[in-house]
Amino acid sequence: MFYQSEGIVLDQADLGENDKIATIFTRQEGLVRAVVKGAQRPKSKLRGLTQPLTHGLFQLYRGRSLERVTQVSMRNGFPGIIQDYEKMIYARYLVELLTNVLPEKERNRALFDLFLAVLGCLEQKEDPWVVVRWAELGILKLAGFAPSFSRCVSCGNGVQESLQASPVYFSLRGGGALCSECTSQVRPYGELIQVSPGTLRTLELLSTAAASAKPSPCPNITARGQVRAEINEVSRKYIAFVLEKRLKSAPLVESIEDDNSSK
Numbered sequence: 585m586f587y588q589s590e591g592i593v594l595d596q597a598d599l600g601e602n603d604k605i606a607t608i609f610t611r612q613e614g615l616v617r618a619v620v621k622g623a624q625r626p627k628s629k630l631r632g633l634t635q636p637l638t639h640g641l642f643q644l645y646r647g648r649s650l651e652r653v654t655q656v657s658m659r660n661g662f663p664g665i666i667q668d669y670e671k672m673i674y675a676r677y678l679v680e681l682l683t684n685v686l687p688e689k690e691r692n693r694a695l696f697d698l699f700l701a702v703l704g705c706l707e708q709k710e711d712p713w714v715v716v717r718w719a720e721l722g723i724l725k726l727a728g729f730a731p732s733f734s735r736c737v738s739c740g741n742g743v744q745e746s747l748q749a750s751p752v753y754f755s756l757r758g759g760g761a762l763c764s765e766c767t768s769q770v771r772p773y774g775e776l777i778q779v780s781p782g783t784l785r786t787l788e789l790l791s792t793a794a795a796s797a798k799p800s801p802c803p804n805i806t807a808r809g810q811v812r813a814e815i816n817e818v819s820r821k822y823i824a825f826v827l828e829k830r831l832k833s834a835p836l837v838e839s840i841e842d843d844n845s846s847k
């Protein structure tokens with residue numbers, strides 16, 4: 585059976601001697617793994633049309649075990665990402681995050697639309713940092729792991745009120761901010777990360793921007809110095825906590841971010 589879907593190629597690997605297998609995030613069917621026949625041959629037309637980050641309209645044949653790509657009408661290849669070493673590393677990292685939170689063949693149109701917007705912003709923006717933090721929050725949110733930055737995850741009170749008085753903490757196990765009162769009482773929340781008021785506000789802004797992804801302008805938020813470093817710490821530790829592992833591409837992303845922040 586043939587079907588058509590808008591999709592984004594996330595990954596491509598050799599299959600046997602002649603073929604390739606592409607992981608495609610489709611708007612209609614979610615993550616699909618599809619064989620691209622003959623794509624290892626230099627003259628193959630489909631070879632160039634199924635490179636990672638290709639966005640287009642895919643015609644697929646649903647086989648007994650795997651799908652097969654039969655035609656592609658390309659819309660965008662995101663050359664501004666592919667030709668930029670750092671942006672490409674970020675894109676690979678976001679692909680890895682996405683494929684870890686989204687099960688195969690589970691349709692998630694909101695997440696598809698967000699991911700497409702993320703690639704557009706990653707290509708446009710000079711400083712990819714904010715795009716990546718915004719993308720992470722959006723992906724986590726639409727996959728059901730949204731952290732809370734405005735309300736205390738223990739008592740539900742607004743945490744912004746307690747910002748002036750005392751430090752606020754992000755609880756990994758609670759998945760969000762803890763107010764100062766709860767921090768002094770609650771021990772079983774496990775590892776806490778102390779954050780500044782500016783960090784919490786920026787995370788809240790990023791999270792709100794990620795919630796209204798369609799049709800989203802690129803986030804116009806920035807952070808430097810301590811706030812940026814704290815946001816990095818929260819996002820790295822929270823994602824590792826949620827996934828119960830470190831993503832393979834995380835160390836490279838982190839080394840770029842730490843280099844950039846020390847410049």
Ligand SMILES: [Zn+2]
Nearest residue numbers: 736739763766
């Ligand atoms: Zn509380």
